[in-house]
Amino acid sequence: MPSNKEYSGGSVTYEFGLDPVGEKVPVTGGGSVVLFSAQFSGGGSGTLDRLAILRYGADGRIVNLLPYVGVTNQNDRAIWQISTVSNFPILVTADFDWAEGETHFSEHRYVVKAYKFDPEKDRYLEALSYKTSKKYPGLDDVDRINVLNAERTQILRRLGAPSN
Template sequence: MPSNNGYSGGSVTYEFGLDPIGEKVPVTGGGSVVLFSAHFSGGGSGTLDRLAILRYGADGRIVNLLPYVGVTNQSDRAVWQIATVSNFPILVTADFDWAEGETHFSEHRYVVKAYKFDPEKDRYLEALSYETSKKYPGLDEVDRIDVLNAERAQILKQIETPSQTMR
């Protein structure tokens, strides 16, 4: 995974490369992409995963179709196939919003984002972003963060709306 100079807005450079995982994901109508993730840890209780959706470009090089997407170990993520929205898989993430007075692994509200393929731009764009109105259990209470199942109806309602603007 290439480092992400500039994303952090300072002299910090996150180097990803721990626990690389690639998963082949079908594209409706034929073909596939690869959901790739790599891990960064600074040695503390928090970690960061960088996500990429990869495919071969016309020149034979591997191309990342996603903008920068990084999620912590307090996140939930999924790839959904929604043929009525896109032939390409949709990446959905939920990452915690650490508010004042909360501890790292306590209950949090989550920022839910969905990334949808834009055929005109030949890449994924952020299709929606919102903060949950409800707090969900953190890793103090559960072994795995599970936000997207509970938020699925809200996400689908927003992402299936034709007037939804991609950024």
């Protein structure tokens, strides 16, 4: 995964080389893309994963269809197939919002984002972003962050999809 300075405002260069993972994801109507992630760690309690959705371009080169998407180790992410919204898979993330008075791994509100493929631009764009009204347990209390299942109805409504 390419280096990145944008996440930190340019003060730190993030090198994403740890724990690379790729997952083939089908596209409705045929074909597939690959959800790819790689991790950066500065050696502390937090890590940062950079996500990419990859496919082969017309020239045979691998192309990342996502804008810069980085999530911490306190995130929940999923690929949802919602054919009423898009033939391409939709990437949904929830990452903690560290408010004053909270500890790193305590309960937090989460920023939920969804990325949807735009056929006219031939790339993914951010389709929604909101902060949860409810706080969800952090890694002090759970082994895995679980926000998206609880927020699914709200996310689907905001995407304009049926909630079933």
